[in-house]
Amino acid sequence: MSPTxxxxxxxxxxxxxxxxxxxxxxxxxxxxxxxxxMEPAIEVAKNYFHSAKQVKEIEQLIREHQHDIISAWNRHFRSGSY
Structure with a gap:
């Protein structure tokens, strides 16, 4: 399962x-x-074919949505719904 x-x-x-x-x-x-x-800091773990410009853009989007991502992570993984 891979929830969006x-x-x-x-x-x-x-x-x-x-x-x-x-x-x-x-x-x-x-x-x-x-x-x-996402922790302890937002950083690239792996990258396959995204350009440096795309990686910067993605990182900015992650920063903008950081609270939503962490909240979704906690709901999904800490609730045992996986």
């Missing part, structure tokens, strides 16, 4: 269930896929 948290500017931001416990978000677009850690 939000979509914006051609990116889909989502989680993979039954993955690592450390909060993170996956991002996919027509150009590539990335994974960002």
């Amino acid at each position: 948290v939000f979509r914006e500017k051609g990116y889909r931001f989502f989680f993979f269930s039954r993955e690592e416990e450390r909060p993170h978000i996956h991002v996919v677009s027509a150009n590539g896929e990335s994974k960002f850690w």
Whole structure:
């Protein structure tokens, strides 16, 4: 299961269930896929084919939606709904 948290500017931001416990978000677009850690700071964990410009744009979107992402993470993973 991979619930979508939000979509914006051609990116889909989502989680993979039954993955690592450390909060993170996956991002996919027509150009590539990335994974960002949410804690202790927002940073790229993995990047496959997103350009440096796209990574900056994605990181900015994550910062803008940080509260929503963490709230969705807690609801999904801490509730045992995965």
